[in-house]
Amino acid sequence: MGAIPTALVVGLGMPADVPVAWVDGLADGFREECALVGASVAGGDITRSELVVIGVTALGDLGGHAPVTRSGARPGQVVAFAGRLGYAAAGLALLEAGLEPEGGPLLEAVEGHRRPRPPYACGPEAARMGAAAMLDVSDGLLQDLGHVAAASGVGITLDPTAFPIGEPVAAAAKELGADPVEWVLTGGEDHALAAVFPPEVRLPPHWTVVGHVVEGAKVQVAGRTTGLGGWDHFRE
Template structure:
């Protein structure tokens, strides 16, 4: 399914240059046409933008759904992140939720609020980022909504398919399970620290941390790999490793211990911590918005190759680090 050609986009109003046109100049439906023009939908999207709702084909009659909202000034800053980055981040954090359930993303629905004088260059770049990350996650954008608002706000609903498997919940961890992780943590918090302090990225390590803060890199396909391997419980590290493992521990009624020697600390995170005079491991344990995946596996099951063991599950409650109690920090939207 392909929408109208981008060559058929509405022209700016009389006297306005295309590069200077704004959302007010073009109107709601003109912007929607710009957002949808020339975009090819994946086969699962039977009805895309243009009707009152999208229609998505499901393999086994179930759908996994989640929604997240990003608000300017709270979840992103336009002086730190480009519109393209903001679009990618908006999809990434939702696609990570699909992966954490063991689901494959099918389509995303995007609600965009912005001031009427927002340049079309901003909404165009935001849209490019949305589509780039949706494609990277193996899905498309099936529709959405556009409204006027005082600040840029992006709300994304993700729909996914379990392909006949059961969803991997937070409540399935059992004593004796092993804890494994796909992806890394600490990068986003390190990048945020640099941006907050006004320290310009000057080398590969600092550039990497800032880039991941702007656009996280969830290991999308590892969620399905974990589900296929029989993972008992899983979550993505949106709030921080300890905080999110705490969700699993509470839901499952178990204790989880993290082995910091096995967890390790990425070299770029250590490099930024040295610049800032900060404990790098605190970012690895508590820094949010990396969207790595952590899961509990039975000891007799094969842990997928792109996952590494970082801890274990026992009877009890809470989360310990090297068998010592530690309060979790972590990121919160409030």
């Protein structure tokens, strides 16, 4: 973590009857997303397959600096995130409930599921600011921070009231009678960045401090660590 993205290598397997327009759309999507960071698809391979299979290797340039890994968190440091949390989980819940919103915050949640918006620039920024550990939130914040805690040999305590709830997440929770904080803490696929910083680092406003690194192990959510069995498997 902390590299500037430079190129993708894409391996593509697909049946012979996949429409060319579908493949064109896939290529357009790769090109448009790469353009956001100045990268490009630099190569890959194509083969026939019974299923559509897409394998992507992303390459980046650390500019000679060491990568920011999962193992650098130390007690006393702060835990922060940048980007969106809970949007993709909210959008998926709406779609699974059979809803097809045509506008407003519910549509924004669905679009957050269909096309996440990773905060690309925040990775190199965090590295420059001295992040001690970092990863992207692909499996849910609690689970992914659990990887940091395990790799660093520390515990992490989160303050659930510190998380801003995006309007689309709040609207979807109201629509479905769900708990928006659960989506924020356990929903994956938004590809937010979670990072650990020394306490003296002054974070710009697009980073939100949500917890601290402590002695111990695993991830605790203050005030919600008991009686919410659904979260237990994220704290293994």
